[in-house]
Amino acid sequence: MDKIHENKLQHYKRIEDIIKNFEESQAKENKRMQAVHLKSKTHSKSIGPANDLLRFMYILEQQYQADDDETRMKARENVIEYIDQFRPTDDDENLEEEEEEEEEEEEENDHDDGEQPNPVSGLSQQQSIFLSNPQPPTPLPSPPKVVASLLQPVVPSPSTVVSPVVISSPSNPSQFPPSIPMNDLGDIKPDTLLAYKKLSSEAQQYEIRYSIVDLPRKKQLASYIKGIMNKLRKETFELLTNELFQFLYGQEKTVSNQAICIKTEEERLLCLSIVATLILAQLLGGDLNDIKTEIFLPLISTISKDSRHTEFGTIFLGRLYKKCPYTVPYYPIRQPHMNDKQYLEALGYIEIQDGDQRRLETETEFLVRMNGLIRLFCKLLITRGPPFDNKLEFAWRWFADVLNLAPRPNITSILIRVFLEEAAEIMVKSYANQFIKILGVIREKYIPRIEKETSSDQMTRLRLKLDKLPK
DSSP states (O other), X not given: OHHHHXXXXXXXXXXXXXXXXXXXXXXXXXXXXXXXXXXXXXXXXXXXXXXXXXXXXHHHHHHHHHSOHHHHHHHHHHHHHHHHTTSOOHHHHHHHHHHXXXXXXXXXXXXXXXXXXXXXXXXXOOSSOOOOOOOOXXXXXXXXXXXXXXXXXXSOOTTTSOOOTXXXXXXXXXXXXXXXXXXXXXXOOHHHHHHHHHHHHHHHHHHHHHTTSOHHHHHHHHHHHHHHHHHOOTTTHHHHHHHHHHHHTTOOEEETTEEEOOOSHHHHXXXXXXXXXXXXXXXXTSSOOHHHHHHHHHHHHHHHHXXXXXXXXXXXXXXXXXXXXXXXXXXXXXXXXXXXXHHHHHHTOOXXXXXXXXXXXXXXXXXXXXXXXXXXXXXXXXXXXXXXXXXXXXXXXXXXXXXXXXXXXXXXXXXXXXXXXXXXXXXXXXXXXXHHHHHHHIIIIIHHHHGGGSOHHHHHXXXXXXXXXXX
């Protein structure tokens, strides 16, 4: 007991010494501060708060040195837990990026004085980043006429396949509306450009409508939807999607002991946009695996087919097209005002966090992410539900566009391979010899054109897929 008492006395003595030393230091510091104030002619910049902060940090340091290891660890855990409450999640960052994109689009639209909106312009362009840029790709030579001519007879005649209901192609190129510049986007077929402009315009109108929702309310609505999306699993799909639809229908739910419900049409559109953003955020890490397919494809299909949420298909496709323009399909071209970074962003490159810095993703990271988004699009094509037609005409027309555009290094081979992986079987069943002829054109005419500018890995994967298909 005497030893314990002696240890306590020593501990108290150390505390008294710390307090005494601190008081002496404080007295000296006060004297120095008074001297500074006397010498200073003006006091426009107060150094008092900074001095108080230094004192506070000094006290914390002294206390930290006096604490045992267990107390230090507990304090550290409490601080980290407190900070984590205010740390933005990946979904928060994605939503903030989407908001920045919308603000940039509005500013550019105001600046253009009535010009047609450029759907690529909304891509985020942060100023201070650590650049690790791949070289901007250059297009391959224009398709030889022989390939284009071979493709034309393969296209189904009007008697066998009806023209896509979502695209109305002008009979004469000269009839293309002069108000829509042909070269404002990039390499794209005229009829596809019309459909793309129409969808982008509709999606932008929805954005304008829900942009009136203020930020606090937006975060409140997003918090409930994010809670559902983060818990969405195959075994919880039915239960959680029912809760999501109840919320979208206006039923009251509870978030952090606070009742919340959708009150206006603008808030409903905003929630549809949040759902679309969160779905795509789940696919930014790479290719689309079976687990994600089992969850997100049924969710997209279910919402798109709901008569009360017909806008979702347009909102979702609008966001997908922004992230992956090759699903339109079109290849952005380099505008005169673009530097390398801006051009890469127009192609679909995004900034990622690398340690404590931001940088543009590498070409490998970019191609892996595009692979996943293209696969999602192709899976939606063959479901033959909204917003696509129900007879595969859109899938046929889309693939014909891909083959008739001037190919680009690597990305074109991915477009062809992923489409064949997802849709070749059903296309052969539906179009038989007509689609098999297209496969022959790819083998004989298309492969030689792209193999010199495409990586050996991508070419090997494409050839392996073609070898498994009918000849």
